[in-house]
Amino acid sequence: MQKIQIERTTAPKAKPADESKLGFGKIFTDHMYVMEYNPEQGWHDPKIMPYQPIVLDPSAMVFHYGQEMFEGMKAYKCADGRIRLFRPNKNIERANNSNRRLCIPEIPADDFLNAIKTLVAVDADWIPSRPGTSLYIRPFVIATDPFLGVRPSNTYKFIIILSPVGAYYESGLDPVKIWIEDDYVRAVRGGIGEAKTGGNYVASLAAQVKAHDEGYSQVLWLDGVERKYIEEVGAMNIFFKINGTVVTPMLNGSILPGVTRASCIDLCKHWGLPVEERRISVDELVEAARTGALEECWGSGTAAVISPVGALRYENEVMQIKDGGIGEFSQKLYDTVTGIQTGKVEDTLGWTVEVTPLEK
Amino acid sequence: MQKIQIERTTAPKAKPADESKLGFGKIFTDHMYVMEYNPEQGWHDPKIMPYQPIVLDPSAMVFHYGQEMFEGMKAYKCADGRIRLFRPNKNIERANNSNRRLCIPEIPADDFLNAIKTLVAVDADWIPSRPGTSLYIRPFVIATDPFLGVRPSNTYKFIIILSPVGAYYESGLDPVKIWIEDDYVRAVRGGIGEAKTGGNYVASLAAQVKAHDEGYSQVLWLDGVERKYIEEVGAMNIFFKINGTVVTPMLNGSILPGVTRASCIDLCKHWGLPVEERRISVDELVEAARTGALEECWGSGTAAVISPVGALRYENEVMQIKDGGIGEFSQKLYDTVTGIQTGKVEDTLGWTVEVTPLEK
Structure with a gap:
C-alpha cells in the first residue's frame, strides 16, 4: 500500500x-x-x-x-x-x-x-x-x-x-412520483449501463426534464431493446413487493449494480422473505397495480437510501401505491439500513467499516 | 452578433x-x-x-x-x-x-x-x-x-x-481493415448516438482495443436492438457500392449525421449515381461480398475524409474488398472532396467559406 x-x-x-x-x-x-x-x-x-x-x-x-x-x-x-x-x-x-x-x-x-x-x-x-x-x-x-x-x-x-x-427528506420519508419513460433510452445491453460513468447520466437528462415538466420527480427506464422491461431509476434501483414477494430487475449488463440494492436483497433473505431478481415487464406491473397485487414500491440508492414510491405513471395510466403513502416494508428497510449505517441497529452482517480520526 | x-x-x-x-x-x-x-x-x-x-x-x-x-x-x-x-x-x-x-x-x-x-x-x-x-x-x-x-x-x-x-495517410490513400463488432454496442435508438458527445466515444473504447488486438484498425458497429443492422464506424460513417448502387445506413437516431457523409450523398446525386439511405443487414453484406456484388466500401469522416476499406471481418468471415486495394469510386470521391476543400476543384456546390486573415 x-x-x-x-x-x-x-x-x-x-x-x-x-x-x-x-x-x-x-x-x-x-x-x-x-x-x-x-x-x-x-x-x-x-x-x-x-x-x-x-x-x-x-x-x-x-x-x-x-x-x-x-x-x-x-x-x-x-x-x-x-x-x-x-x-x-x-x-x-x-x-x-x-x-x-x-x-x-x-x-x-x-x-x-x-x-x-x-x-x-x-x-x-x-x-x-x-x-x-x-x-x-x-x-x-x-x-x-x-x-x-x-x-x-x-x-x-x-x-x-x-x-x-443533509437528510434527503427533511421532514421524514416522503413518497416520490415516478415517470416510466417509453421514448428516451438510458442504456442498452452491450453498452456502458452497468458502469458508473458520465455518459449514462447525460443520456438521462432530457427525459428527466420531461418528467419534471409533467410533475414527476424521477424517471424509471425501460430496456433499450424491447422497451418493455423495467430497468432502474438512474439515481436508484427499483423494488416492488408483489403478493408478498420482493421483486427487482435482474442485473443484465445495462443496470447499475447498486450497493443499497444488494443490501436490500441481503436483508430480505436474512429475514426469510422471498426475493426474486428477474425480468419484470411494465405490463406485469400495470396488471399488478390494477389487481391490487402491487403492495409496495421503493427505490434504493446511496443518496436517499430507501425512497418509497407513491405513484408510477406509464403512458396515460397512473398507478397509485399505498394511496401515495409509505409502505410498512419500505419503512422497515429504511429504518434497518439507516440504523446500521448510523450505529443504532446492531451490524450483525458486518457491513460497516470504522474510521479513526487523525490527530492534527 | x-x-x-x-x-x-x-x-x-x-x-x-x-x-x-x-x-x-x-x-x-x-x-x-x-x-x-x-x-x-x-x-x-x-x-x-x-x-x-x-x-x-x-x-x-x-x-x-x-x-x-x-x-x-x-x-x-x-x-x-x-x-x-x-x-x-x-x-x-x-x-x-x-x-x-x-x-x-x-x-x-x-x-x-x-x-x-x-x-x-x-x-x-x-x-x-x-x-x-x-x-x-x-x-x-x-x-x-x-x-x-x-x-x-x-x-x-x-x-x-x-x-x-498531418495527412491522415502520409503515403497516399491506404485501405483500412475493419472489425464488425457483435458483442459491445455503441448506441441505441432513444439514446445519445446521434449527438456528438463523450459518452458515445468512451463506450467504443473496449471494442476498439479488442479490434486492435485482432489486427483491425477500426470497429464497425451493429444496431443495439437486433445486433443485425450496420450503423457506423465511430469516427466515420460507412458506405458500400453494391451492384453499382451506393448504399449507406439511414439516419435512425443512433448514428452520427456526418458532414462528409452528407457530402458523399450529395456528390453521388450530383453525378446521377443511384444512392440509397436504408437499413443494411450484416447478412446482406456478407452475401454481397460472397457473390462479388460488393464492389467497394469506404468510410467518410472529417479526419480521414474518405477512407477506403480493404477488408471487413464479421465473426469468422473475412471479406476482402478490391483484393484489399482502393476502389475507383472511393478514389474519385476522395479526390473530389479534398479537391473542393483545398480549392483545386471548383466549388460548384457552394460548400466552402473563406476566412480572411486578421491584420496584427
Whole structure:
C-alpha cells in the first residue's frame, strides 16, 4: 500500500452553521485526495491536499471523449461518536468493474480504501451529526492526456472530494412520483449501463426534464431493446413487493449494480422473505397495480437510501401505491439500513467499516 | 452578433518545423476561444485569449455527469493562398442538435461561425500548407456548475481550440481493415448516438482495443436492438457500392449525421449515381461480398475524409474488398472532396467559406 502524503490547509473554511440547510453536493470540505496515473509508474504519488481547482489542458481527453468514472458513498457520525462507512469495499469493487469497461486502469483496492479512510479522517470535523445527515464521498477518475484522438488515455487523475449533505427528506420519508419513460433510452445491453460513468447520466437528462415538466420527480427506464422491461431509476434501483414477494430487475449488463440494492436483497433473505431478481415487464406491473397485487414500491440508492414510491405513471395510466403513502416494508428497510449505517441497529452482517480520526 | 474581445499572446510558440510529422491532435496553436453561459446573461463575453489551461472546481459537473458536446472540422490553406472552411454551417447545425439532446443551451449560429472564422484568422499562420495537411478545429462545450447532483448544469463554457494536423495517410490513400463488432454496442435508438458527445466515444473504447488486438484498425458497429443492422464506424460513417448502387445506413437516431457523409450523398446525386439511405443487414453484406456484388466500401469522416476499406471481418468471415486495394469510386470521391476543400476543384456546390486573415 502506498503512503499518502498529507498537506493540510492553512486556511480552513467556515463549516456550515445550520445542519438543517446542507442540501446535497453543494458544500465541499477543506481537503481532497489526488493520485496520478501514467504507464511508467502506474498509480503513484497519492496526496491529500487543500481543496483546490483542477487545472487541465483544454485538449484533456475527459472534456472530449467522456472517459470518466465515479462512485458515491457516505460516512456517518454515529450516536456513539464513532465514524462509520457503509460497505466501502462494494463501491471499490464496482469502481474497478467500471474502470475495466471504460478502459481505465484499475485502482488497487487497498490504496482506494486507505484513501477514503484517510481523507475522511483528516476532514472528520466536517461530518455533520444532525439525524439524516452524512458526509458524502465522491471518488472519481478523469482521463488527462492532452490529445484529440479516440483511444484510451495514457494518463489519469483519481480524485476524492467530500461534501456534508443533509437528510434527503427533511421532514421524514416522503413518497416520490415516478415517470416510466417509453421514448428516451438510458442504456442498452452491450453498452456502458452497468458502469458508473458520465455518459449514462447525460443520456438521462432530457427525459428527466420531461418528467419534471409533467410533475414527476424521477424517471424509471425501460430496456433499450424491447422497451418493455423495467430497468432502474438512474439515481436508484427499483423494488416492488408483489403478493408478498420482493421483486427487482435482474442485473443484465445495462443496470447499475447498486450497493443499497444488494443490501436490500441481503436483508430480505436474512429475514426469510422471498426475493426474486428477474425480468419484470411494465405490463406485469400495470396488471399488478390494477389487481391490487402491487403492495409496495421503493427505490434504493446511496443518496436517499430507501425512497418509497407513491405513484408510477406509464403512458396515460397512473398507478397509485399505498394511496401515495409509505409502505410498512419500505419503512422497515429504511429504518434497518439507516440504523446500521448510523450505529443504532446492531451490524450483525458486518457491513460497516470504522474510521479513526487523525490527530492534527 | 456579439463582439469578440481579442487578447494576443505575448509569447508565441514555435511552429512545427516539419509538416510531414504533424500527426493528429497533438499540437495546439497560440490562441483559443472561450465564451461563458449562465442563465442570467445567456452566452456572453466571447474572448480569444492565449492558449491556456482550463481551471475548474473538482465538483464541476463535466467531470461527473458527462454533459459535454464537441464538433470537429478543418480549415485549409489552399493552392491559391486563400483559407477555406468546409461546410461549417453543417457542423454548427449539428452542434446545436447535440446541444438540445444533451440539455445544453444552444449557441447562436452567427456567433458560432464568427468565433471559428475569427480564431482561424488570428492563428492563420498555423495552418500548414503541405498537401494533405490542415488546421483541425475543435469546438466543445463543458458543464461547469460545482454541484454533485444529476440535473442539467446552469453554467457552461464554449471553447474552440486549433491543431495543425498531418495527412491522415502520409503515403497516399491506404485501405483500412475493419472489425464488425457483435458483442459491445455503441448506441441505441432513444439514446445519445446521434449527438456528438463523450459518452458515445468512451463506450467504443473496449471494442476498439479488442479490434486492435485482432489486427483491425477500426470497429464497425451493429444496431443495439437486433445486433443485425450496420450503423457506423465511430469516427466515420460507412458506405458500400453494391451492384453499382451506393448504399449507406439511414439516419435512425443512433448514428452520427456526418458532414462528409452528407457530402458523399450529395456528390453521388450530383453525378446521377443511384444512392440509397436504408437499413443494411450484416447478412446482406456478407452475401454481397460472397457473390462479388460488393464492389467497394469506404468510410467518410472529417479526419480521414474518405477512407477506403480493404477488408471487413464479421465473426469468422473475412471479406476482402478490391483484393484489399482502393476502389475507383472511393478514389474519385476522395479526390473530389479534398479537391473542393483545398480549392483545386471548383466549388460548384457552394460548400466552402473563406476566412480572411486578421491584420496584427
